[in-house]
Amino acid sequence: xxxxxxxxxxxxxxxxxxxxxxxxxxxxxxxxxxxxxxxxxxxxxxxxxxxxxxxxxxxxxxxxxxxxxxxxxxxxxxxxxxxxxxxxxxxxxxxxxxxxxxxxxxxxxxxxxxxxxxxxxxxxxxxxx
Amino acid sequence: xxxxxxxxxxxxxxxxxxxxxxxxxxxxxxxxxxxxxxxxxxxxxxxxxxxxxxxxxxxxxxxxxxxxxxxxxxxxxxxxxxxxxxxxxxxxxxxxxxxxxxxxxxxxxxxxxxxxxxxxxxxxxxxxx
Numbered sequence: 433x434x435x436x437x438x439x440x441x442x443x444x445x446x447x448x449x450x451x452x453x454x455x456x457x458x459x460x461x462x463x464x465x466x467x468x469x470x471x472x473x474x475x476x477x478x479x480x481x482x483x484x485x486x487x488x489x490x491x492x493x494x495x496x497x498x499x500x501x502x503x504x505x506x507x508x509x510x511x512x513x514x515x516x517x518x519x520x521x522x523x524x525x526x527x528x529x530x531x532x533x534x535x536x537x538x539x540x541x542x543x544x545x546x547x548x549x550x551x552x553x554x555x556x557x558x559x560x561x
Numbered sequence: 562x563x564x565x566x567x568x569x570x571x572x573x574x575x576x577x578x579x580x581x582x583x584x585x586x587x588x589x590x591x592x593x594x595x596x597x598x599x600x601x602x603x604x605x606x607x608x609x610x611x612x613x614x615x616x617x618x619x620x621x622x623x624x625x626x627x628x629x630x631x632x633x634x635x636x637x638x639x640x641x642x643x644x645x646x647x648x649x650x651x652x653x654x655x656x657x658x659x660x661x662x663x664x665x666x667x668x669x670x671x672x673x674x675x676x677x678x679x680x681x682x683x684x685x686x687x688x689x690x
Contacts, residue, residue: 473653475679477687488686504640504657506633511640513657524602526655526672528633528642543655545674550604557617558606 439535442505445512448529448537449500452489461486465536472542485540494518498525568664571634574641577658577666578629581618590615594665601671614669623647627654 444463451460461482470479470488479488495518502513514525523544530539550558573592580589590611599608599617608617624647631642643654652673659668679687 471690472679474674474676476676476690477679477683478690479687484686488683491683491686493680493682502638502657504633504635504638506635509631509633511633511657524672526674528631528640543653543672543674544677545603545655545672546677547603547605548673548675550601550606551622553622554606554617554620557613557620558608561600561605561607 438533439531440505441507441510441529441531441535442503444531444535444537445503445505445510445529446500449498449512449514453498455490457486457490460489463537465532465534465538468536468538468540470540470542472544474544567662568660569634570636570639570658570660570664571632573660573664573666574632574634574639574658575629578627578641578643582627584619586615586619589618592666594661594663594667597665597667597669599669599671601673603673 448460448463451463464482464485466482467480468482468485470485471477479485497517498514500512500514504511508531510529512525512527512529514527516523516525526543526545528539528541529537532538577589577592580592593611593614595611596609597611597614599614600606608614626646627643629641629643633640637660639658641654641656641658643656645652645654655672655674657668657670658666661667
Protein backbone atom coordinates (compact mmCIF):
# COMPACT_ATOMS: atom_id res chain seq x y z
CA UNK A 433 0.00 0.00 0.00
CA UNK A 434 1.32 3.42 -0.84
CA UNK A 435 1.18 5.90 2.02
CA UNK A 436 0.72 9.42 0.78
CA UNK A 437 2.19 12.09 3.02
CA UNK A 438 -0.37 14.69 3.96
CA UNK A 439 1.68 16.66 6.45
CA UNK A 440 5.02 18.41 6.80
CA UNK A 441 6.88 16.68 9.65
CA UNK A 442 9.37 19.53 10.01
CA UNK A 443 6.56 22.08 10.32
CA UNK A 444 4.77 20.00 12.97
CA UNK A 445 8.02 19.58 14.95
CA UNK A 446 8.65 23.33 14.78
CA UNK A 447 5.07 24.13 15.82
CA UNK A 448 5.41 21.73 18.77
CA UNK A 449 8.21 23.78 20.30
CA UNK A 450 6.93 27.18 19.20
CA UNK A 451 3.52 26.62 20.78
CA UNK A 452 5.19 25.32 23.96
CA UNK A 453 7.45 28.38 24.17
CA UNK A 454 4.39 30.60 23.55
CA UNK A 455 2.37 28.74 26.26
CA UNK A 456 -0.34 28.36 23.60
CA UNK A 457 -1.64 25.12 25.11
CA UNK A 458 -4.68 24.85 22.86
CA UNK A 459 -2.52 24.96 19.73
CA UNK A 460 0.03 22.67 21.39
CA UNK A 461 -2.68 20.13 22.22
CA UNK A 462 -4.00 20.16 18.66
CA UNK A 463 -0.66 18.81 17.45
CA UNK A 464 -1.01 15.72 19.67
CA UNK A 465 -2.82 12.45 19.07
CA UNK A 466 -5.40 11.71 21.78
CA UNK A 467 -3.33 8.73 22.94
CA UNK A 468 0.04 10.48 22.78
CA UNK A 469 2.76 8.82 24.86
CA UNK A 470 5.69 10.70 26.38
CA UNK A 471 8.76 8.86 27.68
CA UNK A 472 12.08 10.00 29.08
CA UNK A 473 14.31 6.89 29.04
CA UNK A 474 16.93 8.47 31.31
CA UNK A 475 14.50 9.01 34.21
CA UNK A 476 11.94 6.42 33.18
CA UNK A 477 9.22 9.07 33.41
CA UNK A 478 6.10 8.49 31.32
CA UNK A 479 2.96 10.51 30.56
CA UNK A 480 -0.04 9.01 28.75
CA UNK A 481 -2.67 10.88 26.76
CA UNK A 482 -3.16 14.39 25.44
CA UNK A 483 -4.77 15.88 28.53
CA UNK A 484 -2.06 14.66 30.91
CA UNK A 485 0.70 15.61 28.50
CA UNK A 486 -0.57 19.17 28.00
CA UNK A 487 -0.75 19.47 31.78
CA UNK A 488 2.80 18.11 32.17
CA UNK A 489 4.07 20.90 29.95
CA UNK A 490 1.73 23.62 31.25
CA UNK A 491 2.64 22.90 34.87
CA UNK A 492 6.29 22.02 34.31
CA UNK A 493 8.09 23.83 37.13
CA UNK A 494 10.04 27.00 36.50
CA UNK A 495 10.18 29.90 34.06
CA UNK A 496 11.67 27.86 31.24
CA UNK A 497 12.37 29.07 27.73
CA UNK A 498 13.65 27.25 24.71
CA UNK A 499 15.08 27.78 21.27
CA UNK A 500 15.23 25.31 18.39
CA UNK A 501 18.80 24.56 17.24
CA UNK A 502 18.18 21.82 14.64
CA UNK A 503 15.35 19.75 13.25
CA UNK A 504 15.97 16.55 11.28
CA UNK A 505 12.69 15.66 9.62
CA UNK A 506 11.93 12.20 8.27
CA UNK A 507 8.70 10.84 6.85
CA UNK A 508 7.04 9.56 10.01
CA UNK A 509 9.41 10.93 12.64
CA UNK A 510 11.46 14.01 13.37
CA UNK A 511 14.25 14.75 15.81
CA UNK A 512 14.61 18.14 17.45
CA UNK A 513 17.67 19.58 19.16
CA UNK A 514 16.75 22.43 21.47
CA UNK A 515 18.39 24.67 24.04
CA UNK A 516 16.32 24.83 27.20
CA UNK A 517 17.02 27.77 29.52
CA UNK A 518 16.01 27.54 33.18
CA UNK A 519 17.40 29.31 36.23
CA UNK A 520 20.31 30.74 34.24
CA UNK A 521 21.46 27.33 33.00
CA UNK A 522 21.17 25.95 29.48
CA UNK A 523 20.40 22.27 28.89
CA UNK A 524 20.41 20.48 25.55
CA UNK A 525 17.19 18.62 24.79
CA UNK A 526 16.89 15.97 22.09
CA UNK A 527 13.40 14.75 21.25
CA UNK A 528 12.26 12.03 18.89
CA UNK A 529 8.74 12.84 17.67
CA UNK A 530 6.77 10.08 15.97
CA UNK A 531 3.69 10.94 13.91
CA UNK A 532 0.55 9.04 13.07
CA UNK A 533 -0.66 8.97 9.46
CA UNK A 534 -2.66 12.18 10.02
CA UNK A 535 0.49 14.00 11.18
CA UNK A 536 -0.44 14.12 14.86
CA UNK A 537 2.35 13.50 17.36
CA UNK A 538 1.77 10.05 18.81
CA UNK A 539 5.02 9.54 20.71
CA UNK A 540 7.67 11.80 22.21
CA UNK A 541 10.94 10.31 23.45
CA UNK A 542 12.96 12.91 25.28
CA UNK A 543 16.69 12.92 26.10
CA UNK A 544 18.70 15.37 28.20
CA UNK A 545 22.41 14.63 27.76
CA UNK A 546 24.56 16.16 30.50
CA UNK A 547 28.24 17.16 30.39
CA UNK A 548 30.71 14.57 31.69
CA UNK A 549 34.45 14.02 31.87
CA UNK A 550 35.61 11.49 29.25
CA UNK A 551 37.74 8.44 30.14
CA UNK A 552 41.47 9.05 29.82
CA UNK A 553 42.06 5.86 27.79
CA UNK A 554 40.95 7.61 24.59
CA UNK A 555 42.58 10.97 25.29
CA UNK A 556 45.32 10.32 22.70
CA UNK A 557 42.67 10.01 19.97
CA UNK A 558 40.91 13.37 20.45
CA UNK A 559 41.37 17.07 21.08
CA UNK A 560 39.20 19.05 23.53
CA UNK A 561 37.28 22.23 22.76
CA UNK B 562 18.69 26.50 -7.10
CA UNK B 563 17.15 23.08 -6.92
CA UNK B 564 19.28 20.52 -5.15
CA UNK B 565 18.71 17.04 -6.49
CA UNK B 566 19.27 14.26 -3.99
CA UNK B 567 21.78 11.76 -5.27
CA UNK B 568 22.10 9.64 -2.15
CA UNK B 569 19.97 7.82 0.38
CA UNK B 570 20.68 9.40 3.77
CA UNK B 571 19.13 6.48 5.67
CA UNK B 572 21.30 3.97 3.81
CA UNK B 573 24.47 5.97 4.51
CA UNK B 574 23.58 6.26 8.20
CA UNK B 575 22.93 2.52 8.38
CA UNK B 576 26.21 1.74 6.56
CA UNK B 577 28.09 4.02 8.97
CA UNK B 578 27.16 1.86 11.95
CA UNK B 579 27.22 -1.47 10.13
CA UNK B 580 30.76 -0.92 8.86
CA UNK B 581 31.85 0.22 12.34
CA UNK B 582 30.34 -2.88 13.95
CA UNK B 583 32.04 -5.03 11.26
CA UNK B 584 35.40 -3.23 11.83
CA UNK B 585 35.46 -2.70 8.04
CA UNK B 586 37.50 0.49 8.33
CA UNK B 587 38.06 0.91 4.59
CA UNK B 588 34.33 0.89 3.91
CA UNK B 589 33.73 3.07 6.99
CA UNK B 590 36.28 5.61 5.75
CA UNK B 591 34.69 5.75 2.31
CA UNK B 592 31.49 7.09 3.87
CA UNK B 593 33.35 10.09 5.33
CA UNK B 594 34.27 13.42 3.76
CA UNK B 595 38.03 14.09 3.88
CA UNK B 596 37.44 17.00 6.27
CA UNK B 597 34.91 15.20 8.47
CA UNK B 598 34.48 16.73 11.92
CA UNK B 599 33.44 14.74 15.00
CA UNK B 600 32.22 16.46 18.14
CA UNK B 601 30.83 15.21 21.44
CA UNK B 602 29.28 18.28 23.12
CA UNK B 603 29.01 16.57 26.51
CA UNK B 604 32.76 15.96 26.83
CA UNK B 605 33.89 18.64 24.38
CA UNK B 606 35.93 16.02 22.51
CA UNK B 607 36.67 16.73 18.86
CA UNK B 608 38.33 14.79 16.03
CA UNK B 609 39.19 16.40 12.70
CA UNK B 610 39.63 14.68 9.37
CA UNK B 611 38.97 11.22 7.93
CA UNK B 612 42.27 9.63 8.92
CA UNK B 613 42.06 10.72 12.56
CA UNK B 614 38.39 9.82 12.76
CA UNK B 615 38.88 6.31 11.38
CA UNK B 616 41.67 5.86 13.92
CA UNK B 617 39.45 7.14 16.75
CA UNK B 618 36.95 4.41 15.96
CA UNK B 619 39.47 1.68 15.11
CA UNK B 620 41.41 2.24 18.34
CA UNK B 621 38.43 3.08 20.55
CA UNK B 622 39.12 1.12 23.75
CA UNK B 623 37.24 -2.06 24.57
CA UNK B 624 35.38 -4.85 22.80
CA UNK B 625 32.36 -2.71 21.95
CA UNK B 626 29.37 -3.80 19.92
CA UNK B 627 26.36 -1.87 18.77
CA UNK B 628 22.90 -2.29 17.32
CA UNK B 629 20.81 0.29 15.49
CA UNK B 630 17.49 1.01 17.23
CA UNK B 631 16.12 3.86 15.08
CA UNK B 632 17.17 6.04 12.17
CA UNK B 633 15.40 9.31 11.34
CA UNK B 634 16.56 10.31 7.89
CA UNK B 635 16.21 13.84 6.54
CA UNK B 636 17.51 15.31 3.30
CA UNK B 637 20.94 16.49 4.42
CA UNK B 638 21.09 14.98 7.91
CA UNK B 639 20.10 11.84 9.73
CA UNK B 640 19.84 10.96 13.41
CA UNK B 641 20.70 7.50 14.68
CA UNK B 642 19.70 5.94 18.00
CA UNK B 643 21.96 3.01 18.85
CA UNK B 644 22.58 0.65 21.75
CA UNK B 645 26.29 0.40 22.51
CA UNK B 646 27.36 -2.63 24.51
CA UNK B 647 30.68 -2.54 26.39
CA UNK B 648 31.83 -4.48 29.45
CA UNK B 649 28.34 -5.86 30.06
CA UNK B 650 26.69 -2.43 30.12
CA UNK B 651 24.43 -0.89 27.49
CA UNK B 652 24.63 2.81 26.67
CA UNK B 653 22.29 4.75 24.41
CA UNK B 654 24.05 6.68 21.67
CA UNK B 655 22.39 9.44 19.66
CA UNK B 656 24.29 10.76 16.64
CA UNK B 657 23.46 13.59 14.28
CA UNK B 658 25.09 12.89 10.91
CA UNK B 659 25.34 15.75 8.41
CA UNK B 660 26.04 15.02 4.75
CA UNK B 661 27.70 17.00 2.01
CA UNK B 662 25.99 17.24 -1.39
CA UNK B 663 27.75 14.04 -2.52
CA UNK B 664 26.31 12.13 0.45
CA UNK B 665 29.58 11.88 2.38
CA UNK B 666 29.38 12.35 6.15
CA UNK B 667 30.89 15.74 6.89
CA UNK B 668 29.92 16.13 10.57
CA UNK B 669 29.06 13.76 13.40
CA UNK B 670 27.65 15.14 16.65
CA UNK B 671 27.48 12.44 19.25
CA UNK B 672 25.42 12.33 22.47
CA UNK B 673 25.45 9.77 25.28
CA UNK B 674 22.52 10.47 27.61
CA UNK B 675 22.92 8.79 31.02
CA UNK B 676 20.21 7.74 33.50
CA UNK B 677 19.44 10.24 36.27
CA UNK B 678 16.92 10.70 39.05
CA UNK B 679 14.28 13.32 38.12
CA UNK B 680 13.47 16.29 40.36
CA UNK B 681 10.58 15.63 42.74
CA UNK B 682 8.79 18.89 41.85
CA UNK B 683 7.29 17.31 38.74
CA UNK B 684 6.58 13.88 40.25
CA UNK B 685 2.82 14.59 40.38
CA UNK B 686 2.78 15.05 36.59
CA UNK B 687 4.28 11.70 35.55
CA UNK B 688 4.35 7.98 36.19
CA UNK B 689 7.59 5.94 36.30
CA UNK B 690 8.35 2.84 34.29
